Amino acid sequence: MKEYFEKDSLVLFYGDSITDAGRNKAEGEDMGKGFAAKTANLYSVLFPDQKVRFLNRGVSGNTSADLLARYEKDVKALHPKYIFLLIGINDTWHGWVEGRPISAETTRDNVRTLIDWIRRDLEGTKLIMLEPWLLDSDPAKVSWHEDFDPKEEILAKAGRESADLFIDIPACFRKEIEKGRATREKICPDGVHPSDYGHGLMALKVLKEIGCIDCE
Numbered sequence: 001m002k003e004y005f006e007k008d009s010l011v012l013f014y015g016d017s018i019t020d021a022g023r024n025k026a027e028g029e030d031m032g033k034g035f036a037a038k039t040a041n042l043y044s045v046l047f048p049d050q051k052v053r054f055l056n057r058g059v060s061g062n063t064s065a066d067l068l069a070r071y072e073k074d075v076k077a078l079h080p081k082y083i084f085l086l087i088g089i090n091d092t093w094h095g096w097v098e099g100r101p102i103s104a105e106t107t108r109d110n111v112r113t114l115i116d117w118i119r120r121d122l123e124g125t126k127l128i129m130l131e132p133w134l135l136d137s138d139p140a141k142v143s144w145h146e147d148f149d150p151k152e153e154i155l156a157k158a159g160r161e162s163a164d165l166f167i168d169i170p171a172c173f174r175k176e177i178e179k180g181r182a183t184r185e186k187i188c189p190d191g192v193h194p195s196d197y198g199h200g201l202m203a204l205k206v207l208k209e210i211g212c213i214d215c216e
Contacts, residue, residue, distance in 0.1 A: 004210040007049075010055065010079065010081055011082045012083045014058065014083055014085050014086075014087075015086040016087055019035075019036055023058065030056065036054070038203035046213070047212075057078075062087070062090060064102075067114055071114065080125060086129075096147035126165070128166075128206075128210070129165070129166050131166070133152070133169055152170075167206060172201055182201075
């Protein structure tokens with residue numbers, strides 16, 4: 001067990017509703033109830049002397065374009081030392097599904113631009129990208145794979161090539177299912193938004209990947 005974040009550093013979680021997880025946006029320090037809050041809480045319990053500050057700037061419904069639109073206020077102005085980035089499903093949900101298709105190339109370009117801005121403006125900041133997913137818990141969303149899967153592949157490629165650390169969340173979920181510890185429905189009842197159990201799996205996966213804990 002070892003520390004990952006520098007003492008007194010700022011850690012930012014940036015993304016959509018999965019990151020947002022019901023946070024109170026009127027309270028800037030509120031972390032919501034999802035994996036961001038669980039990761040922050042567990043890290044703070046493990047390493048209380050680190051005095052790391054955690055912020056959640058997830059916004060429900062956001063697409064990759066929305067992250068670009070609020071970058072100046074919600075990323076650059078905060079000068080985080082670490083950024084956890086999770087985005088992608090809404091480029092399908094609020095694009096293709098609602099009749100306003102967002103091409104995989106547009107998603108790719110938006111995420112590449114965001115990464116470029118982070119590298120340009122925040123020298124020394126570490127970027128940790130999480131791969132998005134679509135589980136087949138909800139039969140009504142199975143058809144979404146046609147649009148989502150190419151985007152997932154593109155985002156995974158961007159994460160592996162350009163992030164300081166890439167975390168394969170879908171693989172974490174698959175492992176839990178294959179070992180018989182959970183069903184898709186238990187992890188993500190609607191195929192997109194994790195349950196409390198699913199958010200817990202994510203937080204443990206994050207802490208394992210950054211070297212803070214060792215667990216299966």
